[in-house]
Amino acid sequence: MSPRQIGVTEVALRDAHQSLMATRMAMEDMVGACEDIDNAGYWSVECWGGATFDACIRFLNEDPWKRLRTFRELMPNSRLQMLLRGQNLLGYRHYEDMVVDKFVEKSKENGMDVFRVFDALNDPRNLERAMSAVKQVGGHAQGTICYTTSPLHTVEGYIEQAGRLLNMGADSIALKDMAALLKPQPAYDIIRGIKDTYGEETQINVHCHSTTGVTMVTLLKAIEAGADVVDTAISSMSLGPGHNPTESFAEMLEGTGFETGLDMHRLINIRDHFKQVRPKYAEFESKTLVDTNIFLSQIPGGMLSNMEGQLRAQGAADRMDEVMLEVPVVRKDAGYPPLVTPSSQIVGTQAVFNVLMGRYKVLTAEFADLMLGYYGECIGERNPDLIRQAEAQARKEPITVRPADLLEPEWDQLRAEAESLPGFDGTDEDVLTNALFPGVAPGFFTTRDEGPKNVGKTQEQLAREKAVASGQANAVREPITYKITVGGRSQTVKVEPGE
Amino acid sequence: MSPRQIGVTEVALRDAHQSLMATRMAMEDMVGACEDIDNAGYWSVECWGGATFDACIRFLNEDPWKRLRTFRELMPNSRLQMLLRGQNLLGYRHYEDMVVDKFVEKSKENGMDVFRVFDALNDPRNLERAMSAVKQVGGHAQGTICYTTSPLHTVEGYIEQAGRLLNMGADSIALKDMAALLKPQPAYDIIRGIKDTYGEETQINVHCHSTTGVTMVTLLKAIEAGADVVDTAISSMSLGPGHNPTESFAEMLEGTGFETGLDMHRLINIRDHFKQVRPKYAEFESKTLVDTNIFLSQIPGGMLSNMEGQLRAQGAADRMDEVMLEVPVVRKDAGYPPLVTPSSQIVGTQAVFNVLMGRYKVLTAEFADLMLGYYGECIGERNPDLIRQAEAQARKEPITVRPADLLEPEWDQLRAEAESLPGFDGTDEDVLTNALFPGVAPGFFTTRDEGPKNVGKTQEQLAREKAVASGQANAVREPITYKITVGGRSQTVKVEPGE
Numbered sequence: 001m002s003p004r005q006i007g008v009t010e011v012a013l014r015d016a017h018q019s020l021m022a023t024r025m026a027m028e029d030m031v032g033a034c035e036d037i038d039n040a041g042y043w044s045v046e047c048w049g050g051a052t053f054d055a056c057i058r059f060l061n062e063d064p065w066k067r068l069r070t071f072r073e074l075m076p077n078s079r080l081q082m083l084l085r086g087q088n089l090l091g092y093r094h095y096e097d098m099v100v101d102k103f104v105e106k107s108k109e110n111g112m113d114v115f116r117v118f119d120a121l122n123d124p125r126n127l128e129r130a131m132s133a134v135k136q137v138g139g140h141a142q143g144t145i146c147y148t149t150s151p152l153h154t155v156e157g158y159i160e161q162a163g164r165l166l167n168m169g170a171d172s173i174a175l176k177d178m179a180a181l182l183k184p185q186p187a188y189d190i191i192r193g194i195k196d197t198y199g200e201e202t203q204i205n206v207h208c209h210s211t212t213g214v215t216m217v218t219l220l221k222a223i224e225a226g227a228d229v230v231d232t233a234i235s236s237m238s239l240g241p242g243h244n245p246t247e248s249f250a251e252m253l254e255g256t257g258f259e260t261g262l263d264m265h266r267l268i269n270i271r272d273h274f275k276q277v278r279p280k281y282a283e284f285e286s287k288t289l290v291d292t293n294i295f296l297s298q299i300p301g302g303m304l305s306n307m308e309g310q311l312r313a314q315g316a317a318d319r320m321d322e323v324m325l326e327v328p329v330v331r332k333d334a335g336y337p338p339l340v341t342p343s344s345q346i347v348g349t350q351a352v353f354n355v356l357m358g359r360y361k362v363l364t365a366e367f368a369d370l371m372l373g374y375y376g377e378c379i380g381e382r383n384p385d386l387i388r389q390a391e392a393q394a395r396k397e398p399i400t401v402r403p404a405d406l407l408e409p410e411w412d413q414l415r416a417e418a419e420s421l422p423g424f425d426g427t428d429e430d431v432l433t434n435a436l437f438p439g440v441a442p443g444f445f446t447t448r449d450e451g452p453k454n455v456g457k458t459q460e461q462l463a464r465e466k467a468v469a470s471g472q473a474n475a476v477r478e479p480i481t482y483k484i485t486v487g488g489r490s491q492t493v494k495v496e497p498g499e
Numbered sequence: 500m501s502p503r504q505i506g507v508t509e510v511a512l513r514d515a516h517q518s519l520m521a522t523r524m525a526m527e528d529m530v531g532a533c534e535d536i537d538n539a540g541y542w543s544v545e546c547w548g549g550a551t552f553d554a555c556i557r558f559l560n561e562d563p564w565k566r567l568r569t570f571r572e573l574m575p576n577s578r579l580q581m582l583l584r585g586q587n588l589l590g591y592r593h594y595e596d597m598v599v600d601k602f603v604e605k606s607k608e609n610g611m612d613v614f615r616v617f618d619a620l621n622d623p624r625n626l627e628r629a630m631s632a633v634k635q636v637g638g639h640a641q642g643t644i645c646y647t648t649s650p651l652h653t654v655e656g657y658i659e660q661a662g663r664l665l666n667m668g669a670d671s672i673a674l675k676d677m678a679a680l681l682k683p684q685p686a687y688d689i690i691r692g693i694k695d696t697y698g699e700e701t702q703i704n705v706h707c708h709s710t711t712g713v714t715m716v717t718l719l720k721a722i723e724a725g726a727d728v729v730d731t732a733i734s735s736m737s738l739g740p741g742h743n744p745t746e747s748f749a750e751m752l753e754g755t756g757f758e759t760g761l762d763m764h765r766l767i768n769i770r771d772h773f774k775q776v777r778p779k780y781a782e783f784e785s786k787t788l789v790d791t792n793i794f795l796s797q798i799p800g801g802m803l804s805n806m807e808g809q810l811r812a813q814g815a816a817d818r819m820d821e822v823m824l825e826v827p828v829v830r831k832d833a834g835y836p837p838l839v840t841p842s843s844q845i846v847g848t849q850a851v852f853n854v855l856m857g858r859y860k861v862l863t864a865e866f867a868d869l870m871l872g873y874y875g876e877c878i879g880e881r882n883p884d885l886i887r888q889a890e891a892q893a894r895k896e897p898i899t900v901r902p903a904d905l906l907e908p909e910w911d912q913l914r915a916e917a918e919s920l921p922g923f924d925g926t927d928e929d930v931l932t933n934a935l936f937p938g939v940a941p942g943f944f945t946t947r948d949e950g951p952k953n954v955g956k957t958q959e960q961l962a963r964e965k966a967v968a969s970g971q972a973n974a975v976r977e978p979i980t981y982k983i984t985v986g987g988r989s990q991t992v993k994v995e996p997g998e
Contacts, residue, residue: 184719185754213734213747217716220683235712235789239738247791248712255684264795289788290734292746296763493992 003259007043007229008250009081009205011243012274013071014046016233019209019242021281023055026454027067029280033273034074040266042078043229044114047071048107049082053090054437057444062452065110065429072111079140081114082107086126087404088119091436092342096407097129099414103432104133110429116174116205118144120340123376124164125402131168142205143170147177148338149298150331152380155186159193162202172203172228177218178340179300180211184221191225205229209243211301213290216244216252223258234267236275240289241301247271280456299327303344310352319355326351326359333386334370335378346370360386368394374403410435421445502758506542506728507749508580508704510742511773512570513545515732518708518741520780522554525953526566528779532772533573539765541577542728543613546570547606548581552589553936556943561951564609564928571610578639580613581606585625586903587618590935591841595906596628598913602931603632609928615673615704617643619842622875623663624901630667641704642669646676647837648797649830651879654685658692661701671702671727676717677839678799679710683720690724704728708742710800712789715743715751722757733766735774739788740800746770779955796823797830802843809851818854825850825858832885833869834877845869859885867893873902909934920944 012033017025037045048068056064071080087094089103104115115134119126127143134141143165145158162173173194175187191204206222208215208231219230232238235245247267250260286301294300299307311317330351337343350367354360368390369375371382377400387398399406411431417438418424418431423445434441457465481494511532516524536544547567555563570579586593588602603614614633618625626642633640642664644657661672672693674686690703705721707714707730718729731737734744746766749759785800793799798806810816829850836842849866853859867889868874870881876899886897898905910930916937917923917930922944933940956964980993 183751183753189754212750213715213737213744214751216712217719217751220716220719235791238712239788245712245789245791248789251711251791251794252682252713252716254682255688268795289738290744290747292734292744292750295750296767 001257003253003257004223006223006227006253006258006260007205008041008246008260008262009044009046009207009229009231010037010040010042010234010246010270011046011231012234012237012270013037014048014050014052014081014083015207015231016237016242017281018051018055020237020240020278020286021284023051024059024281024284024455025277026060026456027062027070027452028454029277029456031070031074033270034071036266036269036273038075038078039263040270041260041262044079044081045071045075046081046083046116046231047075048080048112049084049090049116051090053433054440057433057437058440059455060453061444061447061450063448064433065106065427068107068110068112079113080111081116082112084115084117084130086117086119086130088126089130089432089436094126094404094407095435096410097404098409098411099432099435100129101133101136102411102428104130104139105137106429106432108134108137108139112139114140114142116142116144116176116207118146118174118176119376120146120343121337121376121378122146122161123378124161124168126376126404127165128168128402129404131165131170135169140171141169142172142174143168144174144176146338146340147175147182148179148336148340149181150336150379152336155189155193157379158190159197162194163198166198166202172205174205174207175222175227177206177208177215179294180209180213180215181294182208182218183214184217187218187227188221188225191222191227195226200226203228205231207231209241210239211241211288211290212292212294214292216248219244219249220252220256234270234274236271236273236278241286276459277456279462280458283457297324297327298331298339299324299348300339300344303339303348306345307348307352310349311356314352314356316356322355323348323351326354329359330354330367332380333383334367335380335382337370337378342366343370343375346375360389363390363393365394368396371398372396373399376403423448500756502752502756503722505722505726505752505757505759506704507540507745507759507761508543508545508706508728508730509536509539509541509733509745509769510545510730511733511736511769512536513547513549513551513580513582514706514730515736515741516780517550517554519736519739519777519785520783522550523558523780523783523954524776525559525955526561526569526951527953528776528955530569530573532769533570535765535768535772537574537577538762539769540759540761543578543580544570544574545580545582545615545730546574547579547611548583548589548615552932553939556932556936557939558954559952560943560946560949562947563932564605564926567606567609567611578612579610580615581611583614583616583629585616585618585629587625588629588931588935593625593903593906594934595909596903597908597910598931598934599628600632600635601910601927603629603638604636605928605931607633607636607638611638613639613641615641615643615675615706617645617673617675618875619645619839620836620875620877621645621660622877623660623667625875625903626664627667627901628903630664630669634668639670640668641671641673642667643673643675645837645839646674646681647678647835647839648680649835649878651835654688654692656878657689658696661693662697665697665701671704673704673706674721674726676705676707676714678793679708679712679714680793681707681717682713683716686717687720687724690721690726694725699725702727704730706730708740709738710740710787710789711791711793713791715747718743718748719751719755733769733773735770735772735777740785775958776955778961779957782956796826797838798823798826798847799838799843802838802847805844806847806851809848810855813851813855815855821854822847822850825853828858829853829866831879832882833866834879834881836869836877841865842869842874845874859888862889862892864893867895870897871895872898875902922947 053064056062117127117130131141145161204227206227232246232249233243235247238245250262330347346366371387371390414435415431418434421442424430552563555561616626616629630640644660703726705726731745731748732742734746737744749761829846845865870886870889913934914930917933920941
């Protein structure tokens with residue numbers, strides 16, 4: 001029997017640098033790898049969406065739409081893939097349906113193929129419009145389950161969630177494990193359950209981070225259960241808070257009855273390319289190689305450092321242990337949302353408030369909105385007392401409808417706003433950019449002509465740092481001019497290494 | 500059905516720092532973790548042998564026997580484990596049988612429990628005496644298979660090798676994957692084969708490095724096949740050229756029908772301890788997180804950098820590709836030895852010679868010895884033409900007997916040699932120390948009284964480095980005195996940061 005072919009999605013161009021280096025990689029550091037990526041035999045190439053859009057205009061003075069078109073041009077043979085936050089698109093609020101349609105249409109037009117659509121609360125109503133918009137323009141609509149654990153989250157529940165996504169017309173299901181919580185056996189059970197329930201031909205893509213050190217094993221169990229495609233990152237862009245290494249995944253399958261069909265020589269080229277690039281962004285990297293704390297605390301690393309910062313700002317850094325115990329209480333009261341952006345921040349901040357001021361003495365505006373249903377529905381019931389308290393405090397009704405149903409058509413107004421901005425180029429793409437990041441886009445439009453910035457270090461800077469680190473770090477190595485004042489008399493002195 | 504209990508050997512105190520930081524960790528950086536290690540529920544604690552003995556006297560001015568006794572005292576509840584190179588003991592030549600007996604006896608007396616005995620060529624005759632010596636003193640004799648791949652290495656061959664070790668009275672079998680070459684499916688097949696052939700009660704320990712990124716999966720497949728004990732390193736001392744993280748291994752088993760029974764709170768203490776320690780030794784660490792090259796080249800990383808150094812020294816750094824192609828030729832001619840110390844150095848150096856001077860124009864003395872059988876037998880036949888050439892060059896007969904059979908009793912002479920050394924303390928332990936490292940022990944004996952050195956950086960040094968790295972690296976931060984000469988007139992100038 002010939003081995004079953006497992007598809008691989010390469011995430012080096014999106015989630016890998018988002019996870020490892022705060023989404024800072026410049027386009028010029030990616031283009032050199034594209035020909036090899038395009039021809040290595042990947043199922044798809046994740047290269048857009050998530051935080052890359054925001055990072056482009058906020059940090060890199062780069063037009064994200066142009067980035068997409070460049071990828072399209074450089075990788076004509078590949079399925080390009082993006083991560084889309086459902087009704088939030090790539091921003092941080094719900095958008096009215098026509099804006100969702102427009103964004104998807106323009107993304108497809110500029111070159112996108114596979115749309116991985118998710119919602120932080122796993123509320124299907126927050127995915128529906130984006131999914132149907134993708135179908136409308138002929139894209140691949142990938143419905144996503146955000147994996148988390150709680151007393152209410154069960155294998156059966158995830159299988160049912162997959163059914164809801166398939167009912168929306170999902171072309172495939174993504175099991176998304178952003179916190180590296182997905183252990184081998186639950187992965188097996190969920191994936192087998194989906195296949196058993198909806199048919200073997202149901203395509204399942206598995207996305208795991210590597211933070212906890214267990215998920216390479218999860219990937220093998222996932223494909224043993226029938227998973228079709230897995231996400232990995234080329235080894236030189238892998239591990240830590242990132243993903244499992246592509247070459248290792250391919251190699252480990254030997255003799256198992258599975259194979260990737262990836263071209264190992266192309267992979268080596270890609271690896272060598274990013275091996276040169278990664279050190280340029282070292283200042284953005286976390287030091288953590290592996291961390292299993294999340295299994296005990298349920299609190300993702302990013303959320304932890306966030307809460308620590310809030311406590312420090314209040315001079316209460318020593319109360320972290322109390323906050324850690326409060327988080328599960330708040331999460332339960334909110335109906336057990338998965339802890340990802342934005343729910344992780346909302347729950348975490350409320351937990352900090354509870355510890356500092358007394359439990360629920362003050363609700364944050366966001367927590368009140370969460371309790372009132374303005375982010376959507378969670379798996380669990382929300383604490384009814386807190387819903388009443390939120391209602392009183394926020395002077396808003398609790399809602400049960402889809403949050404976006406409350407929005408009025410906004411496209412014309414968004415266009416009018418964009419048109420008033422200096423540097424606006426007249427396109428729908430620019431309207432969308434401003435709609436998504438109204439605080440950042442206007443500035444970007446005025447500086448766009450200066451072209452992209454590279455915030456990584458140059459090879460020369462790296463070489464100099466290395467030289468300094470290897471010697472006596474405090475010694476003067478290049479001429480430096482000091483102004484030295486002695487007894488009221490100033491002199492300018494140039495100091496440089498002697499012979 | 501209750502989960503099957505999987506034993507874990509913690510390697511943080513031996514192989515982890517040998518692999519990650521060139522065996523440099525000072526005893527004082529380990530003692531603080533011992534109570535937690537002793538009570539975490541490990542099957543055994545690897546803490547001695549391998550390169551630690553050498554490193555103790557060569558770099559740390561520390562008596563390795565005293566280190567063993569300290570571990571014994573600090574971990575009264577644990578099986579202490581060591582790695583022993585068969586007839587080579589911990590040195591780099593064969594020792595006469597009585598020396599082997601003595602070393603094992605003294606190791607047991609000073610506190611050792613589990614002796615993992617291996618030979619680089621997998622020649623059972625090089626293990627026999629050490630194994631029987633361990634049995635003699637009531638230790639746990641663990642017979643070891645060094646895993647490698649070649650056209651001659653088969654699952655069946657490894658199963659047969661296990662049989663030879665069991666015939667020697669092995670209390671358990673170790674499958675030792677020093678190069679992270681062991682993929683999940685071969686691991687499964689070998690281990691299942693051993694259990695099927697020799698009985699389910701045959702204890703199998705699995706030792707994998709993590710270099711290639713595939714071996715966490717290997718560990719799961721190994722225990723699915725019936726493996727009883729696996730080697731891991733606490734997460735803060737894991738990954739890269741080291742081992743898979745202990746906590747991740749424990750966590751990933753949830754729901755699989757296996758469990759470790761390890762105390763997670765103890766593990767967290769151990770982790771936090773070494774999290775503080777590891778940065779002190781950063782200068783000894785390799786930058787490589789994951790590297791799958793070995794699957795293509797069969798050449799372990801350490802061997803590669805060795806050969807590169809040899810080429811550079813000859814001004815032939817550009818001929819590495821030729822050497823890479825030559826290694827498999829030399830390895831085949833030598834009968835496919837596993838490429839570990841010392842065979843990796845012997846094969847690698849000969850490959851470099853072949854490229855620089857023409858194939859086999861010159862044989863190194865060590866390669867000639869290997870061809871003549873003086874290191875033992877390999878799995879494959881050695882090239883008969885080269886055996887004749889080695890015979891002529893080395894003026895030695897090829898041998899087929901066990902190499903140690905050619906040795907005369909040497910204990911009395913070794914004692915006499917030791918007695919002539921200043922600082923010798925009269926014990927058999929000191930005789931053995933000098934016997935193993937005659938080039939290093941005499942110096943160590945004279946400086947022993949000064950006590951152990953710590954070659955790691957202090958927390959203060961680390962803090963200062965961090966401060967320097969975060970600022971303008973070239974600026975003067977502490978007073979530095981320069982001699983400045985202007986127009987022939989020299990002045991001493993002290994420069995320090997202004998206000």
